[in-house]
Amino acid sequence: MFISLIYVSHSLIAREAQEAEIDSIVTGSVERNARLGVRGALLFTEQHFAQLLEGPETAVEEVMERIIEDPRHDQITIIxxxxxxxxxxxxxSIVYWGNASYMDRKIATVLHKQDALNQAGQTAQLYELIQRMAQGSHDRDAPIGRPSTK
Structure with a gap:
């Protein structure tokens, strides 16, 4: 079975280390995701991460376990x-967008919403934006990533 999973989290990466840390995340993810058959899109806003992962259920769960253990973020919420x-x-295997600070409010709202109906609406908006970005129809920041090795 294939699954789609979206999570949001709060970044703990110091501003001066962000470029190197994000490069490390993307570089490591490209090879690992391709090997596991996981596809996805990562958005970073300097304060938050949002990521959509998809693929075989066991592979997505394996990637998610590594993400949960990563000390570069906290408040990980599967939405x-x-x-x-x-x-x-x-x-x-991964698509990355950086400097997406205009998304901070949406991600923060999803992280802190208690109202399930309102959170569902925010989740749908976040998914739609990630999907449009991955399909290349969003003009804010060009995606950085590498094609999968099918």
């Missing part, structure tokens, strides 16, 4: 986990 029919981002 959506659902079965899917197949890859929606088949050409990427």
């Amino acid at each position: 959506e986990r659902k079965p899917i029919d197949g890859y929606r981002f088949p050409d990427w």
Whole structure:
């Protein structure tokens, strides 16, 4: 079974270390995700992460376990986990967007919402933006990433 999972989290990376740390995250993810058959999109806003992962359930869970153990962030909140029919981002092992500070309010809202109905709406908006970015139809920041090794 394939699943799609979206999480948001609060970054603990010091501003002066962000470029090197994000490069390390992306570089490590490209190889690991391709090997595991996981696809996804990562958004970083200097204060928050939002990531959509998709692929075989056991592989996505393995990646998520590593993410949860990563000391570079906390307040990790899985906001959506659902079965899917197949890859929606088949050409990427990871797609990354940085300097997306305009997204900080949306991610912070999702992290701190107690109202399930309102959070569902915010989650849908976040998913739609990540999907548009991964499909190349968002004009804010160009994605950085590498095609998967199918």
